[in-house]
Amino acid sequence: MTKKEDTGFIDRVWNFFASVKLAIVLLITISLTSIIGTVIEQQAAPEENIKVISRLFGESIAPTLYNIFLKMGFMDMYHSWWFVALLLLFCCNLIICSFDRLPRILKIIREPMVPIKDESFKGVAIKRELRLKGNLIKVSNETAHVLKSFRYNFAEIKEEKNIQFLTQKGRYSRLGVYITHFSILLILTGALIGGLFGFKGFLNLPEGETSTVAYSRNGNPIPLGFAIRCNSFDVEYYKNMDMPKAYKSDLSIIVDGKEVERKTIVVNDPLTYNGITFYQSSYGMVPGADGKFILKVVSKNGIEKVYDNLKLGDSFDIPGTSMSAKILDFSPALAINDKTGKPYTYSDELVNPAIYIGVYDKGAEKYRGWILKRYPETSNLPEGHKIEFVDYWGVKYTGLQVRNDPGVWVVYIGCITITLGLIIAFFINHKRLWVRLSEEGGSTRVIFGGSANKNKLAFEREIERMVRVLEGGRK
Amino acid sequence: MSSTFFGISTLSYIAAMAIYISYLAFKKKGIGIFATSVTVFGFINQTIALLLRWSESYRLGIGRAPLTNLYESLIFFVWTLILIYLIIEFKYKTHVFGAFVTPIAGLALAFIELSGMSKNIEPLVPALQSNWLIAHVMISFLGYAAFGVSFATGLMYLILRSDNRRQGIYIFWTICVSIFIIILAAFGIDYIHYKAVSSGQEMIIKEHLFESTFKNPSLAIDTVSWLVSAGLIFILWRYGLALKRLLHSFSLSVEILDEITYKTIAIGFPLLTLGVITGAVWANTAWGVYWSWDPKETWSLITWFIYAVYLHGRFVRGWRGKKVAVLSVLGFVAVIFTYLGVNLLLSGLHSYGSMK
Numbered sequence: 001m002t003k004k005e006d007t008g009f010i011d012r013v014w015n016f017f018a019s020v021k022l023a024i025v026l027l028i029t030i031s032l033t034s035i036i037g038t039v040i041e042q043q044a045a046p047e048e049n050i051k052v053i054s055r056l057f058g059e060s061i062a063p064t065l066y067n068i069f070l071k072m073g074f075m076d077m078y079h080s081w082w083f084v085a086l087l088l089l090f091c092c093n094l095i096i097c098s099f100d101r102l103p104r105i106l107k108i109i110r111e112p113m114v115p116i117k118d119e120s121f122k123g124v125a126i127k128r129e130l131r132l133k134g135n136l137i138k139v140s141n142e143t144a145h146v147l148k149s150f151r152y153n154f155a156e157i158k159e160e161k162n163i164q165f166l167t168q169k170g171r172y173s174r175l176g177v178y179i180t181h182f183s184i185l186l187i188l189t190g191a192l193i194g195g196l197f198g199f200k201g202f203l204n205l206p207e208g209e210t211s212t213v214a215y216s217r218n219g220n221p222i223p224l225g226f227a228i229r230c231n232s233f234d235v236e237y238y239k240n241m242d243m244p245k246a247y248k249s250d251l252s253i254i255v256d257g258k259e260v261e262r263k264t265i266v267v268n269d270p271l272t273y274n275g276i277t278f279y280q281s282s283y284g285m286v287p288g289a290d291g292k293f294i295l296k297v298v299s300k301n302g303i304e305k306v307y308d309n310l311k312l313g314d315s316f317d318i319p320g321t322s323m324s325a326k327i328l329d330f331s332p333a334l335a336i337n338d339k340t341g342k343p344y345t346y347s348d349e350l351v352n353p354a355i356y357i358g359v360y361d362k363g364a365e366k367y368r369g370w371i372l373k374r375y376p377e378t379s380n381l382p383e384g385h386k387i388e389f390v391d392y393w394g395v396k397y398t399g400l401q402v403r404n405d406p407g408v409w410v411v412y413i414g415c416i417t418i419t420l421g422l423i424i425a426f427f428i429n430h431k432r433l434w435v436r437l438s439e440e441g442g443s444t445r446v447i448f449g450g451s452a453n454k455n456k457l458a459f460e461r462e463i464e465r466m467v468r469v470l471e472g473g474r475k
Numbered sequence: 476m477s478s479t480f481f482g483i484s485t486l487s488y489i490a491a492m493a494i495y496i497s498y499l500a501f502k503k504k505g506i507g508i509f510a511t512s513v514t515v516f517g518f519i520n521q522t523i524a525l526l527l528r529w530s531e532s533y534r535l536g537i538g539r540a541p542l543t544n545l546y547e548s549l550i551f552f553v554w555t556l557i558l559i560y561l562i563i564e565f566k567y568k569t570h571v572f573g574a575f576v577t578p579i580a581g582l583a584l585a586f587i588e589l590s591g592m593s594k595n596i597e598p599l600v601p602a603l604q605s606n607w608l609i610a611h612v613m614i615s616f617l618g619y620a621a622f623g624v625s626f627a628t629g630l631m632y633l634i635l636r637s638d639n640r641r642q643g644i645y646i647f648w649t650i651c652v653s654i655f656i657i658i659l660a661a662f663g664i665d666y667i668h669y670k671a672v673s674s675g676q677e678m679i680i681k682e683h684l685f686e687s688t689f690k691n692p693s694l695a696i697d698t699v700s701w702l703v704s705a706g707l708i709f710i711l712w713r714y715g716l717a718l719k720r721l722l723h724s725f726s727l728s729v730e731i732l733d734e735i736t737y738k739t740i741a742i743g744f745p746l747l748t749l750g751v752i753t754g755a756v757w758a759n760t761a762w763g764v765y766w767s768w769d770p771k772e773t774w775s776l777i778t779w780f781i782y783a784v785y786l787h788g789r790f791v792r793g794w795r796g797k798k799v800a801v802l803s804v805l806g807f808v809a810v811i812f813t814y815l816g817v818n819l820l821l822s823g824l825h826s827y828g829s830m831k
Contacts, residue, residue: 020791027784031777038770038821078768191766200763238598239536246601267601268761279763280601403763411765415752422745 017093018100026090033086037077040069049075091185098181105174113166115157116434116449124434124449126460128467132444136163139444140437146470150462152433162438169431174453176425183418190414193407203278205230206286206397210254214276214402222402224276227254231262232391233283233398235350237374242351247280249398275404282399285349291395293327293355300384308393315360318385322362325387329356332392334372343370353392354378429454433463446470477531478594480524481550485584487517488553492581495573499721507570511561514573518557525554532596542612543603545818546592551612553580555620563624563735571725572735575627582659586815589666607757614753618746619814622782622807625739629803632732634719636797640712644797649715651804653708661688661700684819733796736803737789744782751775770821774813781806 016022039056041048046066053069054062073080121127132139140156140163147154147165154167201214201222210229213221231250238245246266253261253273263271270279293310303320310316315326333347334354343354354372358365359381372378373389380386434449448467452459494510528541541547560576587594630648637645668687684690688700754772755765766772785802788794 020787024784024787024792027780027787031780034773034777037768038773038817042768241598243598244601245598246604268605268607268757270760270763277763279761281762401763405763408759408765412756415755419745419749419752422748426741426745 014096014100017096020097022093023090023097026086026093030083030086030090033077033083036074040074040077042078043076046075087188091188094181094185098178102178105178109171109174113155113168113432113434115164115166116436119436119438121434121436121447121449124451125456126448126450126452126463128448128463130446130467130471131440132446132470133442134444136161136437136439136444139446140165142470143435143437143446146466147433147435149469150466154435162436164437165433165435167433167435170428171430173424173428173430176421176423176428179421180418180425181421183414183421186414186417187411190407190410190412193410194405195407198403198405198407201402202281203228203400203402204282204284204397205249205400206289207232207394214400224402225274226260228252228273228278229254230398232393233396234391235283237351247283247398249280249400251278251398275406277403277405279401279403280398281401284397284399286395286397289395291392293330294390294393295355296386296388296390297325298386298388306390318359318387321385323366323383323385324360326358326360327355328358328368330354330392331356331370334370350392350396353389355389357387429459431459431462477524477527480520480527484517484521484524485588487513487520488557488577488580488584491517491573492577495570495577498570499574499725502724507573510570510573511564514557514561514577518554518561521550521554521557525550528596535596537596537598539599539604540609540613541596542609542616543599544593544597546587546594548612548616549583549587552616552619552623553583555617556580556583556623559620559624559739567731567735569725569727571722571727572624572627572631575631576624579623579627582655585659586662589662602761605757605760607753607760611750611753611757614746615750618743618750619810621739621743621746622803622810625736625743625803626807628732628735628739629800629807631722631727632729632736632800633797633804634715635722635727635729635732636800637716637719640716644801645715646712647801648804649711650708651808652715653704653711656711657704657707661685664688729796733800736800740782740785740803740806744779744786747775747779747782751779770817771813774809774817778806778809778813781809 040052049069050062050066053065057065069075073082077083116124120129132142134142143165144154144156147167152167152169154165157164157166199214199216199222201216203211203214205211205228207230210227211224212227213223216222229252231252233250234248235244236246236248237243248264248266250264251262251271252259253271261271261273265271265278265280267280270277272278290311292308293312293314294306294308295310295316296304296306297316297318298304299318299320301320305317305319307316310327312327312330315324317324331343331345331352331354332349333345333351334343335346335352336343346352352372352374354370356368356370358368360366367382370378371387371389373391376388379388429452431452432450434447436447436449438445448463450459450463491510491513494506494513498506498510525541528547532539532541542551556576557580560572563572564570630651633644633648637648639645664687665685687696689697691697691700751772754775758767759765781802785799785806788802789799
C-alpha cells in the first residue's frame, strides 16, 4: 500500500520536473528576476545603490528599501541562495526533461522504417502519385536510380505485385535539441568547476620586481607556485594622439631562479603558465620610486651603446667620439605652448616623457634640446649621432588580473557543442520517404509518400524534383 | 568620402519607407517596384560606404573593420536588416513587408541623427582590439536583423488577427506601436530642444533624456506629455483596426507571416547564441572572465530566454499564432533594450556605459 503511494509520489515529482511548462515558467522567472540585478549595481558600495534606489523610489524610503533589498540578496543577487536555487531547479528540469524524452527519440531514430500497408498512402503528410509506362522491374530500376542520384540509401521490400522503397535522411538531427540541452549543463558544470577549484586575484607588479603570490579581492595572498617578474611596462600611443594604443608588460616566469618563459602581454593577449593566466588590466605609478633613464646611443658610424642606469644630472659619452651628453631635465608629459613656443609639463602621468639633453664636445657645450620617447625623430643630433630615449624605467607598476579557471575548457567545449546542437536542431531535418510501385495493367503506378519533422515545404519540393526527374528520364 | 554614400543610403531608406507605406495605401504595383528599386539603390550605396569606411580607417593608420562603435554597429544592423528583407521580398514576391521593415531601418538611422553620436573613425582603446569583438558584433547584428524581421512579421500577424478592441493582443500591439512612436517623438523633441545648448553632441540623449517632455521640471509640461501619450495610445487603440483592414486588403496569409516569423527566429537564435559566446570568449581573453553578470550580458541572456520560450512553446507545447507572435514582438523589444536601453537608461543610474 505504502509502496504504491511512493511510486505515485515519485511519479508526480518526475512529471513535475519533466514538464516543459516548468521549463517555460523557470525561463520567465529567471528572466524577470535577472532584471533586478541589472538595475541595482552588483557588489557595489552601499551609497551607490542607495542613490539608485532613491532615484527610483524617492529619498525618504531609500534606506529602508535598501535594507530590505540587502536581506533579499539583491546586492549580489546572482550569487544569492534563491537565484542559485532557481538555476539548480532549471538544471534538474533540463536533465529530467531530457531523460524523459530521450528514450522515445532514440526509439524513433533506431527503429527501422516499415512499409506502409495502405495502398493509397492514406494519412501520409506529403503525397505524390504518378503512372508510368513499363513493367514493374523497369520502373523500379529507374526509381532506384533516381533515389540514388538524390543521395538516398534505400531498402527495397518486394511483395507479390508491388515493391516499396524505404529511405530516410537526417534521423540523428532529432538529437540536436538534446545536444543543446546537454551543452547548457556542460557550460554550467564548467562554471561550477571554475568557481570551486579556480581563483580570481590581482597583482600590481612594479618594473623590475618579482612576486610569488597574487592577491584575492580582500587582499589575502594566493601562492602561485612560481615567481613572476615584470621586466618592464610600457604604454604605446597612437601617432600624434594621447590615446593609448597598447598596454604592454614584459613578463618573465621564474622557477628555481631560472627564467622558464618570457612574454610581452597586451590586453587581449595574456600569458598562461601552469594553468594560471595573467591579464593586462591596469597600470600606475609607484609612489616615491626612483627611476632610471634607459638611453640607446648610436654614433654616426654605427657604434652603439645602451646606458640603462642613468639619473637626472648624469653624463654619458657618445661612443667613438669626443662628445658627451648630460641629462639636464625631465618631463613626464611634455607639450609646447602654442603661443609662446615654450615647453611645459601637462600631466604627472608618463604620457609623453621627454628628457632635456645638453651636448658637449671636449667639455664645451654645443647645444641643448628635448628628446621625446614617443617621437623618435627627436633623437637625431645634428652631427648624425642618435640618442634614443628608450624608457624611464622603474617608476611604473603593471596591474595584472590573475586567474586560474580549470573549468574554462569545459565551458568552451559546451559553447562549441551548443552551436552544433542548434545548427542541427534548426537546419537539419529528419526526412522519411516511402515509394510504392505496383504494376497495374501494363503500366506502373508510383506513389511517393514523405514525412519530415520540420521544413515540410522544402521536402515537398525535393520530392517534386524527384518526380520530375523520374518522368523526364523517360522522354 | 564614405559619409556621402552613407548620406545617400540614409535618404534612400527613408524615401523607401515612405514609398512602401504609400504602396500599402494605394496598392499600385508600380509603386512597389519603385520602393524596391530605391531600397536596392540605398543598399548598394551603403555597401560602398561600408567598404570605403573600412579602407579609410586603414589610411588613417587605425585599420579595422567598421564594426566597433555604436554608430558603426547601428549602420551594420541596418545593412543586414535590409539584406535579409530583400532576400525575403525576393523569395516571397511581395512588397508589403517593406512597409514594416523599412521603418525599423528608418528608426535606427533617425536615432543615429537624433542622438548626435560620433561618426568619426576613432582609434580603438586596447580592450577593443580583438578579432573576437569584430566577430561578436557582426554575428550579434546579423542575429538582431533577423529578429527585426521576425518582429515586423510578428506584429503584422497580430494586426491581422485582431478582431475587436477588447482583445488582449489588439491592446498589446497598439500599446507597443504607440510606445515606439512616443519614445521616438520624445527623442526628437529633446534633440530640437537641446541641440542649441548642448556642447558635447552625444550628451543630448544621455543627459537630457526625456527632459523636454516627461522629466521636465515644469509640472505642466510633464502632465501634458503624459496626457498626450495617453491620448496617442487611445487614438491608436480607437483606430487601429483600420490598419488591419488595410493589411487585410493585401490578402496576406497569416500562415506565411507565422512561417517567416519562425524562420527568422530560427536563424536569429543560433546567431544570438554565437554572438553571446564570441562576446564571452572576448571577455575571457581580455579580462579572464567569460561571464560577469553585467547588465548587458544579463539582458542578452534575458533576450535569449524569451526566444527560448518562443521555441519551446511552439515546438513542444504546440503554441501557434497569437501567443508566439506576442513573444516575437517582446523578444525584439528585449533586443533593443539590450543594445540601447542598457546604455541609455541603466547607465543613467550607474556610472558605466558610454554613447561613444
